[in-house]
Amino acid sequence: MEKLMLGKPVADKISNELINKVKTLQKKPNLAIVRVGEKEADIAYENSAIKRIENVGMTWESHKLPEDVSEELLIKKIKELNNDNGVNGILLFNPLPKHIDAKKIGSSIDPLKDIDSLNPINMAKLIYKEEDAFVPCTPVAAMEILKHYGVKLEGAHAVVIGRSTVVGKPISLLLLDEHATVSICHSRTPNVEEIASKADILVLAIGSPKFADENFVKEGAVVIDVGINIDDEGKLSGDVDFDSVIDKVSLITPVPRGVGSVTTAILAKHLLRAYELQEASN
Known part of the structure; x- marks a missing residue:
């Protein structure tokens, strides 16, 4: 139907561009996925994200935490990933359990690794049209x-x-x-x-x-x-x-x-951009 704006052609175009760029890199961008609990929607999106990341030639690692994880332990995990030079992007699934302050957690993600824009710094950068802003x-x-x-x-x-x-x-x-x-x-x-x-x-x-x-x-x-x-x-x-x-x-x-169907392609695109920004700042 001509009225349909299907996502697949858009996602495929973005993915093909990424494949060609990633081939030229000595080191492959790496995504850290942080999931709290076992929500079906989170698991489904995680699987889709992993498939896209692998298809464009990038790598990933998964960090699964129990539903009752403390705020302190979650922040500790994120800070470990912030300080890990082998991690270029962090994807944290939301919503988080009610006992965790989502704003506090989002603010703990390094803005240069915050590829789905949970840190308010990136929203501020969007408002001011900063080139290194990550948008959801x-x-x-x-x-x-x-x-x-x-x-x-x-x-x-x-x-x-x-x-x-x-x-x-x-x-x-x-x-x-x-x-x-x-x-x-x-x-x-x-x-x-x-x-x-x-x-x-x-x-x-x-x-x-x-x-x-x-x-x-x-x-x-x-x-x-x-x-x-x-x-x-x-x-x-x-x-x-x-x-x-x-x-x-x-x-x-x-x-x-x-x-x-386009969202995971954008996630992969943001991961490559995070890698490039980090390489440029080193």
Whole structure:
């Protein structure tokens, strides 16, 4: 279907570029994966990340910690990885258990190894458009899809539903950097449907299955669906009611096979960039 913005062509293009670059390196970039507990979603993403990292010729190591790990021990592990010259990037799975202060943990990651942007320093660097900023992988993946499919961003009205630091806020800043006019909606916005229905580009990242139907979408809009949910029938679903909006949109990312399939490619791209920044600073 021509309306679908599939992630695979985007991911493949990024991966092929990485393969060619990694071949020229004497030392292969190495990713440290830190997982607390045994959540199915974390394990699934870990497996996807490992597959991508291996496919582009880079290496990885896994550090699994129990669900009841103390904050002190988790910070100790991260500091060990910060100080390990054999580690170029750190991927820490979120959300963390409730007894752990996620902000404190994120702040303990070396900004130059923080390839999924959990350290607030990297968010500040994004705001100031610093070249060495790491932006969360998912919003970068969404932007890569928009560019790959030739979506005009300059002058477009983009509406982002969701204000998380993982997707909503950073993708709003990335869209601003491309000269879009951005509106952000959230749980306290009284007229979300009305605002969304005026968007040229609609981005949903709230984790609510089939939240947006055809009333949220104007004719010819471009829709980026970041949500990954399980619907009432036990099927994988995005934040958009796909069947309801498909006749109105000009382009849309499906769930699955959309943004999620590009995210691991961006992770690998960030790992290579972290390696290059660290090599340059040595």
